[in-house]
Amino acid sequence: MSDTPHLSRRQLLRSAALVPVAGALAACATPAPQTPASTAPGAAKALEVWIFDGGFGHKYATDIHQPLFKTKYPDVAIKHNFTKEITKVLQPRFAGGNPPDVIDNSGANAMDFGALAQDGQLQDLTPLLDMESWDDPAVKVRDTLDPAVIEIGTYDGKFSVVGYVNYIYGIWYSMKAFKDNGWQPPKTWDDFIKLCETIKKSGKMAPFTYAGKHPGYALDPILVTAAKIGGKEILLNLDNLEDGAWKAEALKESATRWAEIGAKYLMEGTAGLDHVQTQTAQNKYQVAMLPSGSWLENEQRTTTPPGFDYAMFPVPDVTGSDKLPHGALHTQPGENFIVPAKAANAKGGMEYLRAMLSKKAAGEFSQLVSTVPTVKGAGEGMQLSTGVKSASDAYAAAGENTVYFRWNAWYLQLKDESAAATGELMSGRLTPDKFLERMQKKADEIKGDSSIKKFKR
Structure with a gap:
C-alpha cells in the first residue's frame, strides 16, 4: 500500500x-x-x-x-x-x-x-x-x-x-413581484442599494437573503463583484494560491459592500435557514432577491406559485472604473x-x-x-422557461466577460473555511479585514503543506 x-x-x-x-x-x-x-x-x-x-x-x-x-x-x-x-x-x-x-x-x-x-x-x-x-x-x-x-x-x-x-450564477428574483411593484433589476451598486431601501421601506417583503446554512451562496457574488472591480486575475490568483491573493483591494471593497447588505437588508433569520427554506420564502413573496445558479428554477418547481416567473440579473457595476463591464458573470x-x-x-x-x-x-x-x-x-x-431564458440571455450578453474559479474544487479545506468565514462576515461577526485575513491564513496553510497536491491554471 x-x-x-x-x-x-x-x-x-x-x-x-x-x-x-x-x-x-x-x-x-x-x-x-x-x-x-x-x-x-x-x-x-x-x-x-x-x-x-x-x-x-x-x-x-x-x-x-x-x-x-x-x-x-x-x-x-x-x-x-x-x-x-x-x-x-x-x-x-x-x-x-x-x-x-x-x-x-x-x-x-x-x-x-x-x-x-x-x-x-x-x-x-x-x-x-x-x-x-x-x-x-x-x-x-x-x-x-x-x-x-x-x-x-x-x-x-x-x-x-x-x-x-x-451553471450560470446571478441574483434571482420574481418577474411578477418586480412588475407588480414597479421595481427594476439594478445595473449599478447605487441602484442596488436604492432598490434594497425601497423594498425594505415598503414593508411588503425583505430585500435580500441567502442560504445561511450554506454560506457559499453568498460568497459567490462577493468573488464575482471583486472580479468586476479588479479583473479576472483576482480569481486566477486565488486559484493559484498566490501570496496575498485574498488581501487584494478589490476583494476588500467587495467584502465591505456585501457585508453592508448583510447588516442592513437581510431577511430576518437568514443565518439559520438552508437553501430550500430561503428559496421557498422567496416563492411566498417574503423576500425579493437571492444569489443562486441556474438550477434554482427546477429545484423549486414544486413550490413555485403560478406566474412567479423566475429571472436573474448579474451582479451590479460597482465603480466607474470596474475592470469588467456591466453584465459580466460567473459561469x-x-x-x-x-x-x-x-x-x-x-x-x-x-x-x-x-x-x-x-x-x-x-x-x-x-x-x-x-x-x-x-x-x-x-x-x-x-x-424555454423564464428562468432558463433569462440565464441564457445573460450568458449570451456577457460574451467573453465571464469568470470562474476552481480553488473550491481543488482544496476542500479552503472551501470549508470559506463557508464558515462568509457566514461570519454576512452576520456581522467578522469585519471584512478579518474575513480576508482568515481566508489568507488558510490559503497559506494549504500552500505550505507539501502533502497536498497543488493545481494551477
Missing part, C-alpha cells in the same frame, strides 16, 4: 464524522491502470450509476439517459441509485476498491476532486472525447461540448470530469460526472457518458429540468 498522508488530512478533516473508513482511501489508494477506450461496453456487465439527488433530482437519468443507452445496449442491466450524500455513501466504496461505474459527484457533499485525482481514482476520459458522438458518427464528442468542459474537467493533463450543466460547467478508475465496467461508464452527451439526451434534459446543458445546441427549438 502507498502512504499518502495528505488524503487522510484532507478527507478526515472534512468527513471523518460521516465516514469512519475515510482514512482507508488515503492509506490504500494506488493509481489504477486506465481502461482502454472503446465505443462499446465490452462484455454485457451490469452498469452501476449513482446520481446526486439535488436541484435536478434523479429522474432525468431513469427517464432520459438510461432508456437512450438501452436502445444500443438492451442487454446491459443498469443499477440506478441516488443520494444527497455522495461522500458519505460512496467514499467507503472507493476505500474498498469497488466504486460504481458512473457517478454524478455534485452537491455540497461531493467527494474531493483534487484528492481523487491525486490518488489515481479518476478514469482518464480523454478517449471519450475522440469517440464518435452518439448522434453523428462524423462528429467527435469533443466537438459537441462547450470548450470550458474540457478545460475545467482536466486534472494533471488528463480530462477526467464531465461538467454536464452550464462554469457543473453537475460533474466521473467514471472511477477502478470501476468494474469503466468502458460501459464511458459509453453511458457518450449517450448522455448526445444532443437528444441533453436537449430533453434541458427541457425536463429547466437548465442550460454544456452540449452545443441542445436547447435549440425548445420552449
Whole structure:
C-alpha cells in the first residue's frame, strides 16, 4: 500500500464524522491502470450509476439517459441509485476498491476532486472525447461540448470530469413581484442599494437573503463583484494560491459592500435557514432577491406559485472604473460526472457518458429540468422557461466577460473555511479585514503543506 498522508488530512478533516473508513482511501489508494477506450461496453456487465439527488433530482437519468443507452445496449442491466450524500455513501466504496461505474459527484457533499485525482481514482476520459458522438458518427464528442468542459474537467493533463450543466450564477428574483411593484433589476451598486431601501421601506417583503446554512451562496457574488472591480486575475490568483491573493483591494471593497447588505437588508433569520427554506420564502413573496445558479428554477418547481416567473440579473457595476463591464458573470460547467478508475465496467461508464452527451439526451434534459446543458445546441427549438431564458440571455450578453474559479474544487479545506468565514462576515461577526485575513491564513496553510497536491491554471 502507498502512504499518502495528505488524503487522510484532507478527507478526515472534512468527513471523518460521516465516514469512519475515510482514512482507508488515503492509506490504500494506488493509481489504477486506465481502461482502454472503446465505443462499446465490452462484455454485457451490469452498469452501476449513482446520481446526486439535488436541484435536478434523479429522474432525468431513469427517464432520459438510461432508456437512450438501452436502445444500443438492451442487454446491459443498469443499477440506478441516488443520494444527497455522495461522500458519505460512496467514499467507503472507493476505500474498498469497488466504486460504481458512473457517478454524478455534485452537491455540497461531493467527494474531493483534487484528492481523487491525486490518488489515481479518476478514469482518464480523454478517449471519450475522440469517440464518435452518439448522434453523428462524423462528429467527435469533443466537438459537441462547450470548450470550458474540457478545460475545467482536466486534472494533471488528463480530462477526467464531465461538467454536464452550464451553471450560470446571478441574483434571482420574481418577474411578477418586480412588475407588480414597479421595481427594476439594478445595473449599478447605487441602484442596488436604492432598490434594497425601497423594498425594505415598503414593508411588503425583505430585500435580500441567502442560504445561511450554506454560506457559499453568498460568497459567490462577493468573488464575482471583486472580479468586476479588479479583473479576472483576482480569481486566477486565488486559484493559484498566490501570496496575498485574498488581501487584494478589490476583494476588500467587495467584502465591505456585501457585508453592508448583510447588516442592513437581510431577511430576518437568514443565518439559520438552508437553501430550500430561503428559496421557498422567496416563492411566498417574503423576500425579493437571492444569489443562486441556474438550477434554482427546477429545484423549486414544486413550490413555485403560478406566474412567479423566475429571472436573474448579474451582479451590479460597482465603480466607474470596474475592470469588467456591466453584465459580466460567473459561469462554469457543473453537475460533474466521473467514471472511477477502478470501476468494474469503466468502458460501459464511458459509453453511458457518450449517450448522455448526445444532443437528444441533453436537449430533453434541458427541457425536463429547466437548465442550460454544456452540449452545443441542445436547447435549440425548445420552449424555454423564464428562468432558463433569462440565464441564457445573460450568458449570451456577457460574451467573453465571464469568470470562474476552481480553488473550491481543488482544496476542500479552503472551501470549508470559506463557508464558515462568509457566514461570519454576512452576520456581522467578522469585519471584512478579518474575513480576508482568515481566508489568507488558510490559503497559506494549504500552500505550505507539501502533502497536498497543488493545481494551477
